[in-house]
Amino acid sequence: MTTAALEVDGLRKAYAGRAVVDGLSLTLRPGTVLALLGPNGAGKTTTVEICEGFRTADAGTVRVLGLPPAESSLRARVGVMPQAGGAYPGLRCAEMLRLVASFSASPLDPDDLLERLGLSEVARTSYRRLSGGQQQRLSLALAVVGRPELVFLDEPTAGLDPAARRATWELVEALRRDGVSVLLTTHLMDEAERLADDVVIVDAGRVVATGTVAELTRTGAVGQLRFRATPGLDLEQLLTALPVGCTAKESPSGDYLVEGVVDPQLLAAVTAWSAGQGALATDLRVETRTLEDVFLDLTGRELRA
Amino acid sequence: MSTWSPGSLAPRPGAAPLRRMLSAQTTAELKLVLRNGEQVLLSLVIPLGLLVLLVLVPFVSVDGAVGRGARADFFVPGVLALAVMSTAFTGQAIAVGFERQYGVLKRLGATPLPRTVLLGAKTLAVLAVELLQVLLICAVGLALGWDPRGSVLQVLVLVVLGTAAFSGLGLLLGGTLRGLTTLAAANLLWFVLLVLGGVLFPLSAFGGAEPLLSLLPTAALSTGLRDVLDAGAGLGAREALALLVWAVISLGAASRLFRWE
Known part of the structure; x- marks a missing residue:
């Protein structure tokens, strides 16, 4: 059996005594898209940030491509799109993307990536002058430019206009087709329904349902x-x-x-x-x-x- | 926008060679410093303006320094210390504070760029800006009649020790406080250390407090540089040791307390 792209088992995390993630388990199969779906405050971002190695778990195990999340060799294999920010305000859009591209051995062509995400016109605009949607798309570009095996996208389409959302969806679909594993968080049903092979519904830090979109909408359904x-x-x-x-x-x-x-x-x-x-x-x-x-x-x- | 051809996103993971990362990150850091108006003001305009003012307008009297050349001999070493403080401490603290607040360091932490290479790039950028500062301050100083003595190597030792001490303090401040708090604290400390650091007037003006004040990093650096460049007295053990202790303590504390987000 092939190693799961991501395996989370019994994950727990509390802040100031309050459980934010409470015994969460999930498996991301290689080359598939898994949507972590739930309302704001369900513990999605905390879960993702533990998987990304930014936070440590109180209990439970996490294996990213078979390795502990803090393993430094993962940084070249995993792409991350955090929920907000994450670029030098004083660098231009293209400069920021080229900088991060230069950290990888065989990156995607930054100019091509900008063009496909509709950012060519603002390539020379400093990050601080980009609109929220443009910053989001640059953040997505930064996550994939290093040609990773696994991508974490935290609310990738939050605040995007329909055209930008479609471009994002097309990119996620192309990643999946080309064998990249994707974990995305969302509170948008249509996004999960369109993109995800598997959906994990979380609420208050716990998994309340898990399965394919078809399974979830069928089982127990009246x-x-x-x-x-x-x-x-x-x-x-x-x-x-x-x-x-x-x-x-x-x-x-x-x-x-x-x-x-x-x-x-x-x-x-x-x-x-x-x-x-x-x-x-x-x-x-x-x-x-x-x-x-x-x-x-x-x-x-x-x-x- | 166009569709993605099959295979165009197929994984090809791998980190770039360290040297390429270091050069790319150093270039980015330098661009950011030189594009930032406040940083340029802090690291170049203020030190140079202050030097010209202090030498030409005798509102601060310095014992035994009569005439423009003698005043330049006194003030150039202090302004060099100020320049090192401005870049390695104040500028770096503010930059790091906002980089944390904006999630830049977190983002970089999710790329193949190792933290050691990031810190190396920041250090190289600081040294490059300092080189520019030193060249400009020396040129202006010479134009004002400065007559330097002493050994370049000893000056270099002091500048490197000072840079280490101030970088440690800057990273400690910027790595623990919020962006705006860092901005306020770094500017305040810059001003306090400027006044108490033997830059604007000799430390002897503070009477009995002089021995204690002379252990502050700016004072140790300006006094050390003055001893070498003005008096030709060689490397002062007391000043070098003070800077070394500041460097060890601040870098040690920064490496323990630094938070990346």
């Missing part, structure tokens, strides 16, 4: 089937035709809602029943759960408080 038809159809008859555990109601008049495990059989039962009633079910739609719903179910709270 699906919803909505449709419109003639008002006042016989729901009792429908319920006898549906699998046990399903519910059906009409509210408001003419709008029907069936809740249960939505599969082809359920759909067939509903359409057969409406045909039997001489009615045509229209506007038929299946609503699947999003990670947002999963998070709400697991924690009882909205992700973006």
Whole structure:
């Protein structure tokens, strides 16, 4: 079995007696993208910073590419995008990127990287004069310029406009395709759903759910089937035709809602029943759960408080 | 923006040779110092302006120094000490304080750049700025009638010891306090050490406090330089020892207490 790109087991960290990370475990498979998803204050950044070697754990083990996080040989193999800052305010955008590129043996071409991230026009602008979004993108460029095997991205798209977000997503997808392992933190559901192979949902320093996006949105899920038809159809008859555990109601008049495990059989039962009633079910739609719903179910709270 | 061709991001990890990192980081440090208006003011404009003023305008009387040449003989060594303090201590403390606050040191800590190479680059940049300062101060001094004596080697020993002591103090301050606090503290200490350091007027002006004050790093450096350059008296053991003790204590404390973020 190949070594995990990142293996965290039973990680604990407390500040002033308050547990910020409380027995967190996760595994990042090589060449995949793992999203650490959770609200602000869930312990995502603390977890990532322990993995990056910036903080020490109170308990638990962390192995980065099979090594302890503080191991100095990891610095050349791991790229890091911290949540904020991290550049000389007095250096120009391109100067900062070239400086960090010069620390690596075979870096990416800095000018090409700037161009692809839409930073060519501000290449000669000092870091302090870049907009927040431009600083974010430079920070992303700094994380990948050394051609690392593993990249940590802490809230990579926070505060980015849609175009910049798309450029960031494309870069993450290209990294994955080229075999780079990526751990990213986010509180954006669509980001996790689009980019991640595996999602680890954290809340209050603990893992509340883990799995692929498909697994998480499917397991234990109660699906919803909505449709419109003639008002006042016989729901009792429908319920006898549906699998046990399903519910059906009409509210408001003419709008029907069936809740249960939505599969082809359920759909067939509903359409057969409406045909039997001489009615045509229209506007038929299946609503699947999003990670947002999963998070709400697991924690009882909205992700973006 | 264009799409990434397959393989263009394939991992090829590895650190650059240390020499390349050192030269790149030193160049960046130098650019930052020379681009920073306050740093240039602190390390070049103020020392040179002060030198010209102190020599030309006799508002400070120096025993036995009559005439412009004799005044230059007294003030050039003090201004050299001031220049070393400004660059190695004040400038470095402020830079490091803000680099920590802005997360620059954290960011660099996540790159293949070893900390020793980072500190080496900072030291080389400080020495390069000091070289520039020394050349300009000596040129202005000579133009004002300065008549240096003594051994260049002994001057070098004192400047290196002074740089070590002030760098240690600068890293200690900048490595433990917040950016703005560092800025305030470093400027205040710069001013106090300027006044008490035998730069503006002789330490004898402080009467009985002189023996104690002469152990302050600026005073030890200015007195040591004056003994060599003005009196031609050779390297003072007391001054060299004082600087060495400051260097050992401050560098030791800095290496223990320095926080990278």
